[in-house]
Amino acid sequence: MAEAATQGGREVPIDPRLFDWPSADPRLYGSRCNDCGTHAFPAQDSCANCCSVDVERVPLATRGTLWSFTIQNFLPKSPPYAGDETLETFRPYGVGYVELPGQVRVEARLKAESPEELRIGMDMELVFERFRTDEQGNEVITYAFRPVA
Numbered sequence: 001m002a003e004a005a006t007q008g009g010r011e012v013p014i015d016p017r018l019f020d021w022p023s024a025d026p027r028l029y030g031s032r033c034n035d036c037g038t039h040a041f042p043a044q045d046s047c048a049n050c051c052s053v054d055v056e057r058v059p060l061a062t063r064g065t066l067w068s069f070t071i072q073n074f075l076p077k078s079p080p081y082a083g084d085e086t087l088e089t090f091r092p093y094g095v096g097y098v099e100l101p102g103q104v105r106v107e108a109r110l111k112a113e114s115p116e117e118l119r120i121g122m123d124m125e126l127v128f129e130r131f132r133t134d135e136q137g138n139e140v141i142t143y144a145f146r147p148v149a
């Protein structure tokens with residue numbers, strides 16, 4: 001356990017392929033096909049539209065519009081869900097797709113004071129937040145979108 005204590009206490013991304021953390025300008029990263037322009041998130045090694053392998057990792061827009069969503073009203077089954085809420089601390093939250101203009105629809109957890117304030121078509125912005133504490137004591141950071149104030 002001493003080893004864990006010396007290694008813990010950092011902030012780490014939930015998946016380093018999705019975004020860099022810490023970062024002065026944190027953004028989601030996807031892929032863009034250099035042959036047809038199709039974007040993907042998470043990044044893919046080949047294009048789902050034209051099968052080209054000429055794709056590159058690109059930063060995605062930080063604002064978009066809410067394309068569709070649902071409300072998660074109960075604590076997801078764990079595993080696979082890795083959050084550290086309990087039945088006592090769980091609060092319903094939105095899950096949906098945010099359409100980034102000219103790029104791709106990103107599946108994301110949605111942050112709102114109340115899920116009832118979410119509306120299809122509303123402007124959303126990217127945020128990063130603590131998701132859980134991992135086995136080494138690190139704070140695991142994930143991404144979400146929230147309504148633009």
Ligand SMILES: [Zn+2]
Nearest residue numbers: 033036047050
């Ligand atoms: Zn393509």
